[in-house]
């Protein structure tokens with residue numbers, strides 16, 4: 046585990062990196078900070094540091110691509126994008142049929158500038174393979190959507206084969222075999238990252254609303270003096286803290302991510318972020334409804350992040366179904 | 381003894397002794413029997429040494445980390461051997477005594493509480509002072525070597541069983557607010573103390589009215605400074621939201637587990653269940669952090685209001701799920717299991733009231749954690 050001094054320093058560097066305007070500049074700064082090396086050396090402990098701050102800053106980067114690629118045991122880098130499952134889904138975005146690959150997934154902001162993209166694909170027998178393809182062979186259609194700044198693209202491709210000369214290339218038939226457990230582990234890491242990004246975004250919405258509450262004066266008082274306003278903001282802090290506690294507890298003693306807990310953290314993060322957004326927008330009122338105020342950027346972000354790697358509603362229902370099958374609660378992390 | 385060693389030892393001991401610590405369940409189990417049973421559990425675990433861990437040696441403990449206390453209550457609640465509401469009063473009252481009572485008094489009294497030889501109560505609320513504790517009016521006048529207490533308390537849990545009471549009284553002028561309050565440690569068998577139990581909504585004499593008619597309390601029974609009662613009360617409240625809350629969290633998971641194991645297929649909506657399980661997980665995670673902060677000796681403060689809001693929300697969500705899953709049991713069921721769900725569902729409605737209401741907690745969060753300044 047990282048000591049606090051190292052964590053603090055890394056946190057500060059990451060914060061500075063996320064102050065860059067463009068995704069390309071953020072990516073360059075992250076490379077300078079050595080985020081991928083930190084991920085290799087320190088493991089999952091760097092995930093909260095990075096994604097929490099990315100969320101707080103409303104920044105975009107290919108960090109999720111790096112995380113998922115690394116989690117599958119493949120070499121990550123600025124030139125390698127990771128194709129995410131389609132919005133609202135968490136199944137593999139690729140299918141292998143007769144030795145050829147079909148892709149339907151989501152590209153991240155990295156995709157446009159990367160030469161390769163890792164596609165997780167299921168074969169006819171359900172076995173998973175990670176295939177690295179040339180990005181140019183995929184059709185990428187920018188998704189405007191509610192959060193154009195996130196830079197998501199709809200990725201499609203048919204009849205593809207693995208690109209040449211990549212280290213990830215396996216032998217037969219193409220790509221690298223991925224155990225189901227490895228994908229579950231990667232999903233868990235990704236969900237944990239998104240939970241932190243959602244909570245970071247929630248923190249900023251709350252900060253914006255609190256700043257407004259102590260400066261905006263109506264009826265002769267700062268609106269933060271009115272109990273209805275105070276209680277909305279208090280409720281928002283409880284929501285953020287509960288997300289962070291759950292996300293923190295998803296990392297086990299030995300630095301492993303609990304898949305079950307990461308799913309719960311992601312679901313809580315999505316739901317709590319909506320709660321925070323609702324309360325904070327009400328407190329910000331008119332100004333919070335403008336394009337000029339920063340609030341909407343964060344609101345747009347949480348609406349979108351909730352749908353990546355499993356949305357809150359689906360994860361929650363699936364958890365309930367699983368508990369009903371098992372007929373018992375899983376033991377929580379020990380004291 | 382560290383936590384892993386304590387856990388392993390206690391788990392093994394409980395495997396062996398669980399049968400004798402089990403409460404006879406049934407619709408007719410009276411509160412008296414529950415209190416008696418609690419004393420038995422405390423005595424047995426004290427005599428076996430478990431209950432003494434995590435408490436300082438000067439009050440009869442065996443030392444060690446506060447996590448041991450947290451785990452003991454968790455283990456007992458998970459096995460359904462205690463009701464944490466009454467068990468965990470110790471976690472609120474003993475630390476107050478250790479911090480504020482004269483050393484000799486704490487050394488004499490705390491072991492009796494830990495061992496279950498005595499029951500104590502907490503006399504804060506009054507008919508005119510609930511949330512606004514600083515306005516309390518029960519008065520104490522100093523006369524030579526004693527305080528003379530005149531007034532009334534209400535909602536005092538367990539007062540009908542209690543041997544002692546941690547009592548807040550007004551010793552300053554009526555207008556002195558929080559500055560004019562003193563904390564006393566009062567023998568409940570003192571002449572002039574009258575206790576009248578109050579039947580609560582869930583069918584138990586949960587709490588009482590307590591009347592003080594010129595009750596003499598020796599000055600040595602002052603907790604903290606004369607006029608320093610507010611500090612005592614403020615110090616005690618975070619405890620209510622740390623170890624006790626951890627115990628209650630364990631109990632809620634145990635009840636949720638019981639519901640899962642016992643309901644017929646198709647009675648629980650998976651989405652609702654998933655949401656409640658997530659709440660319980662977040663509560664556990666949050667409270668776990670608080671236990672570790674306490675163990676490191678950090679001073680607990682307003683941030684524990686977040687824990688309390690999460691607990692109250694989770695508790696009501698758990699029993700709302702129960703009411704949706706087994707509505708007939710809660711509304712019209714006649715067997716012991718149904719009676720218990722009904723009692724627990726009704727009791728859960730108080731979770732947003734006692735120990736500082738949901739609104740008061742949000743007020744603390746707004747002022748102390750979010751820096752929103754004073755309320756208008």
Ligand SMILES: Cc1cc2nc3c(=O)[nH]c(=O)nc-3n(C[C@H](O)[C@H](O)[C@H](O)COP(=O)(O)OP(=O)(O)OC[C@H]3O[C@@H](n4cnc5c(N)ncnc54)[C@H](O)[C@@H]3O)c2cc1C
Nearest residue numbers: 502503504505510511535536537730733734735736737739
């Ligand atoms: C089961 C149970 C056990 C209890 N045990 C004990 C005990 O052992 N010892 C003890 O001393 N007390 C005990 N209490 C009392 C408890 O602490 C009080 O009920 C609580 O502090 C609230 O006081 P109140 O009931 O007078 O409500 P009030 O203070 O009159 O409040 C009524 C409503 O108004 C709201 N309200 C009040 N002030 C504000 C404000 N400033 N802003 C917004 N809303 C506000 C409250 O949140 C509440 O919803 C117990 C209560 C219960 C239910």
